[in-house]
Amino acid sequence: MKKFIEITDLTKVFVSGNEEIHAFGPANISINSGEFVSVLGPSGCGKSTLMLMIAGLLDSTSGKVEFESKLLKEPKTDIGIMFQENTLVPWRTIKANIELQLELRGLKVKDYQDQIYNILKSVSLEDFADRYSNELSGGMQQRAAFCQTMIHDPKIILLDEPLGKLDAMTREKIRADFQKLWMVKKPTVIFVTHSIEEAVQLSSRVILITPRPGKIDREIKIDLPYPRDLNVKRSKKFINYLTSIHEVFHKYGVI
Numbered sequence: 001m002k003k004f005i006e007i008t009d010l011t012k013v014f015v016s017g018n019e020e021i022h023a024f025g026p027a028n029i030s031i032n033s034g035e036f037v038s039v040l041g042p043s044g045c046g047k048s049t050l051m052l053m054i055a056g057l058l059d060s061t062s063g064k065v066e067f068e069s070k071l072l073k074e075p076k077t078d079i080g081i082m083f084q085e086n087t088l089v090p091w092r093t094i095k096a097n098i099e100l101q102l103e104l105r106g107l108k109v110k111d112y113q114d115q116i117y118n119i120l121k122s123v124s125l126e127d128f129a130d131r132y133s134n135e136l137s138g139g140m141q142q143r144a145a146f147c148q149t150m151i152h153d154p155k156i157i158l159l160d161e162p163l164g165k166l167d168a169m170t171r172e173k174i175r176a177d178f179q180k181l182w183m184v185k186k187p188t189v190i191f192v193t194h195s196i197e198e199a200v201q202l203s204s205r206v207i208l209i210t211p212r213p214g215k216i217d218r219e220i221k222i223d224l225p226y227p228r229d230l231n232v233k234r235s236k237k238f239i240n241y242l243t244s245i246h247e248v249f250h251k252y253g254v255i
């Protein structure tokens with residue numbers, strides 16, 4: 001039986017002039033509906049390249065990406081994407097930025113007013129709905145960008161180091177907010193990060209990628225209860241996951 005998302009023999013080789021850069025693969029990844037999968041690997045191993053191919057924004061050199069057994073040919077509308085740079089526009093308020101997502105997808109803004117309030121409340125931004133994005137701190141902007149990504153209830157969410165630029169405390173807060181949202185809506189998430197702790201805290205499964213050209217070293221199922229709060233993070237099991245992943249990357253000399 002094919003899984004919800006099937007990635008088969010996916011490879012990317014960039015060609016510029018006479019030079020070929022083997023950026024990623026070949027790799028096979030199967031993902032069930034509702035899974036939270038982290039893709040963890042060192043800088044330059046091809047994580048962003050993989051995400052762009054999954055999103056249908058970059059052609060693969062070989063191999064394929066299938067969603068519910070259908071071949072991906074163009075960006076799908078039921079995918080929510082969030083990369084490191086947020087896409088809030090400064091001339092719209094936070095609420096109007098979220099509405100922009102709906103407009104772009106041809107959805108009726110007035111049908112979503114309650115959802116907009118609720119999702120802003122879930123990340124403690126309900127009092128900032130009418131502020132412009134540049135009046136918010138970096139962390140608040142990132143939380144607003146999460147709302148933008150989630151508002152149309154995408155079945156699949158692709159996140160490429162969305163918290164990369166934030167300070168540790170803000171990252172922690174957004175992780176917790178995002179975990180709560182995921183637990184309620186259960187979208188299928190593919191989350192790229194280079195933070196071992198972030199991957200173990202959030203995911204049901206972590207896929208470890210080797211240095212470039214990125215291949216799968218191994219997959220680790222994270223068998224810990226949600227929500228993964230401070231108590232879980234202090235547990236022996238959590239720390240054991242961190243240590244064993246650390247050892248894998250240490251073997252490659254990247255940490």
Ligand SMILES: Nc1ncnc2c1ncn2[C@@H]1O[C@H](COP(=O)(O)OP(=O)(O)O)[C@@H](O)[C@H]1O
Nearest residue numbers: 014021023042043044045046047048049050212
């Ligand atoms: N458009 C491109 N043209 C040529 N090389 C690229 C391009 N995009 C990425 N690369 C190269 O592919 C490799 C993987 O990049 P990337 O997927 O961004 O890695 P990561 O996200 O894991 O840091 C790097 O060596 C990078 O320089």
Ligand SMILES: [Mg+2]
Nearest residue numbers: 047048049160
């Ligand atoms: Mg990247």
